[in-house]
Amino acid sequence: MTEQLESEPVAAAQLFGDRLETARRFTANLAAHGEERGLIGPLELPRLWTRHVLNSAIAAPYFSGSAVDVGSGAGLPGLVLAIARPDVEWTLIEPMERRTAWLTEQVADLELDNVSVERMRGEEWSRGRVFDAATARAVSALRTLLPFTAPLVRPGGRLVFLKGANVAGEIDAAAKQIKKYGLQDVSVEIVGEGVLDEPTRVFLATLSR
Numbered sequence: 001m002t003e004q005l006e007s008e009p010v011a012a013a014q015l016f017g018d019r020l021e022t023a024r025r026f027t028a029n030l031a032a033h034g035e036e037r038g039l040i041g042p043l044e045l046p047r048l049w050t051r052h053v054l055n056s057a058i059a060a061p062y063f064s065g066s067a068v069d070v071g072s073g074a075g076l077p078g079l080v081l082a083i084a085r086p087d088v089e090w091t092l093i094e095p096m097e098r099r100t101a102w103l104t105e106q107v108a109d110l111e112l113d114n115v116s117v118e119r120m121r122g123e124e125w126s127r128g129r130v131f132d133a134a135t136a137r138a139v140s141a142l143r144t145l146l147p148f149t150a151p152l153v154r155p156g157g158r159l160v161f162l163k164g165a166n167v168a169g170e171i172d173a174a175a176k177q178i179k180k181y182g183l184q185d186v187s188v189e190i191v192g193e194g195v196l197d198e199p200t201r202v203f204l205a206t207l208s209r
Contacts, residue, residue, distance in 0.1 A: 003045040005031040015057040039074035056080035058192040065132035070122040071139040122148030137162040142174035150181035161203040182209040
């Protein structure tokens, strides 16, 4: 590749702690194979750490118990969060075969015993509201995302979505879905200021029923 992988930012050690070496391995794997396998674009290597890996890892404190990443793709944020939070049981849901193959390979290569991979769409989940949290990154707008994530989370659990600058507009557009699924304490937190070059916007909500 002509593009060079971004040097590891200082913040990586702060966010991953004793899991840093595993995060390095995942990032190196994604850099080596991500473009050829259709997981990342050709221009992502110079910002792979800051825009993708650390942008995902910064949300790690929001999780506990069990969590599901819907539309996991390359493993952003699910694999990154599973590395950062080995105490949380992660389920990665992804419908595309080539992506689930990648995720399964990475789980084995990185020896992540807290991760399972399911090839399906979020709306095909049939095992009930079993998760303490659901997350997604760069999947779809809230009004589309809520119907296939909220039904996976137990009452009292939370939604933790990594969103872009237009998240306030997405919340307004999803008012009907927010009411339908009984979401409470809806908020957006900007995390990573002073740690990341570009802070992350995290949409948060609690399932009341």
